[in-house]
Amino acid sequence: MKNIVKITTCIMLTFSLGAQVYAVEGGNPKKGKHLYKKECKACHSKGDSGGEITPMSKTMSQWDRFFKNDQHKVKPEVFEQLSEKERLDIQQFLYDHAADSDQPQTCG
Numbered sequence: 505m506k507n508i509v510k511i512t513t514c515i516m517l518t519f520s521l522g523a524q525v526y527a528v529e530g531g532n533p534k535k536g537k538h539l540y541k542k543e544c545k546a547c548h549s550k551g552d553s554g555g556e557i558t559p560m561s562k563t564m565s566q567w568d569r570f571f572k573n574d575q576h577k578v579k580p581e582v583f584e585q586l587s588e589k590e591r592l593d594i595q596q597f598l599y600d601h602a603a604d605s606d607q608p609q610t611c612g
């Protein structure tokens with residue numbers, strides 16, 4: 505019974521979000537995943553100083569806000585050393601798999 509609820513929730517999320525216009529476009533999520541592992545995981549794996557961060561740590565709009573406004577202000581140098589394109593790729597990857605995206609990790 506629990507599983508049915510979970511699957512139904514996933515399907516409903518897929519449909520409701522499928523109709524939405526994506527706010528992030530033009531980034532390459534494959535490159536973003538690679539960059540995320542290389543540039544972010546160093547400080548954001550379990551037990552690290554930054555705490556564990558995965559795409560599901562935030563919703564799509566929270567990721568948008570993080571990349572537009574916050575820009576990792578706790579440690580600005582992290583974003584400063586990335587090119588605009590690299591940041592967009594990472595943003596795309598995190599956004600595509602955010603907690604309320606149609607492909608969050610728990611549904612995969």
Ligand code: HEC
Pocket residue numbers: 540543544545546547548553554555557570576578579582594
């Ligand atoms: C040099 C280490 C370091 C690197 C590299 C790094 N971070 Fe961080 N990050 C931190 C620290 C430290 C914090 C603050 C954690 C806290 O407040 O507990 C933080 C905070 C964050 C937060 C805020 C957490 C929240 O709860 O809102 C996000 C999101 C984040 N980082 C994403 C990233 C992303 C994306 C990258 C790769 C582009 C990255 N970080 C790379 C050290 C790092």
